[in-house]
Amino acid sequence: MCLGVPGKVLSIGGADGMDATVDFFGVRKVLRLDIVDQPVAPGDYVLNHVGFAIRRIPPEEVQETLALFETVLKEAGAGDLLAADVRGEMAAGRAAPGGPDGRG
C-alpha cells in the first residue's frame, strides 16, 4: 500500500487531463494527478501512492540525495567510498530474496 517506487511519466491524458500513464521499471500504470505537488510532464519522475502521484521528483534532487549520502559518510569519517572492503555481513545481505540489486 505504501510502496516507495518512482516511475517515469510516459504520457498524460484522460477526460480531465489528470490521468498519467507511468512506467515503473517496465510495468505501466495510470496514475491520477489530483494531488501531485507540481505540474507534471512526460519524462518526469513521480512517486506513486495508491494510484495517485504524490510528488514530482526533480532530477536535480535525485543528484542532491546522492550528494547528501556522500556528505553523511564524510562526516562519519568513512573516507573513500569505493575503497570499502567487502564484508561478510553485506554478503549475507545479498543472499536475501531479491538481494540489494533486486527489485523484490
Added chain:
Amino acid sequence: MGAADQAGELKFRDPARARALAEALAREVAAVGRPVEVMHVCGTHEQAIARFGLRAAFPRDLHVIMGPGCPVCVTDTPEVDEAVALAAAGARVCTYGDMLRLPGASRSLGDVQGEGGKVEVVYSVTQAVEIARARPAEEVVFFASGFETTAVATAAAILGGVPANFSVLSAHKYVPAAMEVVARLEDTKIEGYLAAGHAATITGWEIFVPFARATGSPVVVAGFEPLDVLAALLELVRLVREGRPEVANLYPRCVTREGNRPALEKLWKVFRVVDGDWRGIARVPSGNLELRPEWAAVDARRRFRIDTALVGGAAKNELADRCLCGLIMQARKDPSDCELFGKECRPEVPVGACMVSSEGACRIWHTYGGAPDLRGVGA
C-alpha cells in the same frame, strides 16, 4: 534522459556505497558505547530492511524496531465489523487487498466474499468510484484504510466528485498521533525515530519538530531504498550520540519542510482528527481521520445505520488470544517471540493482523526468512 534517471535511481542500491554506509554506521554505534534502540514507523521501511537483508548489515548493538507503521494492522476489529456488516446488508464493499483477510470479531471481508458477498479489491479509490459509476443501482462503499498519505487520495476522489451511490467507511489513521503514544509507553527506551518518507512527502518534515523537542528524541525522515535507510540510520545514531533532539531530512528528493500543501489542503477539507482505537496499541488521541460533517452524504457511518451486532461474534478465538501483534507494534516483543509464528499463524492462515498485511511485522519476517534479525545471534 530516461536511462540516466533510472541509473540515478538504481544508484540508491549501489553495494559499494551500502557497504561504506554500513561500516560508518557500525563505527557510529560503537562510538555511542552502548546498545541503541531506534524505531521506524513505516511498514515499507521494514520491507526494505527485510527485502535487502539490511538487518544483517546493522551493527549488533543497533536495535531497529518496527513500530505501529502498518495501517492494516492497526485497523480495529469494530472497523472491520462495520465493513462486514455493510457487505452483509447488501452493499458492495471495495477495499485495498490487504484488508480482505483482516479478522473481524467473527468474520473477515474475505469470508463474506467467499460466502457470495459483494466484496471487491481495488488498487485505488479511483477504481472504487468507477465501480460505483458502473453500477448505479448498487450502494458502493469504499472501506478506506491507510495513513494520512492514503487519506489524501480518498479526499481527492471525494473532492473530484463521486456518484450518489458512493460512500466511504473511513479507517484512516493519523501517524504523528500514534508516535506520541508509543514514545510515552513506559517500558520502551527508544532513543530516535525514522519517519516514513511517504507520509512526510505530504506532511513535510517540520511537523516532527515539536515531537522531537517534547520527547528529546531525534527524528530522521528516510526513503525506502537500501542507501536511504542506511544513511538515515547513520544520521539518526549520530544525533542520538550527540544528544540532539532534532529533525533531519535524508529524503530531500521527495520531502520538503512544508510538505505538499495542495494535498494537505485537500486532506483537511475532507477529514478531521478524532480519538480512535488502534488495534493492539491503545486508544490514540487524535489518531483517527473521520469525514467532516459537511461530507455526511458520502460518509457511510452517517448514511447507513450500521449494525455490527449481527456480525460481531461472541465466539472466543482461542488462538487470537495468544497473538502478540499489539506488543510487537509497541516494540515490546518480536514476531519470533510468538509461539504461533510460522506454525498456527502463517500468511495463508493469519491469526493476527500483523500476519495479514504485507506491511505487518510477522508477515514480513515470515516472507523474508523467519527472523531476519541478528540481534540475538552470538549475543
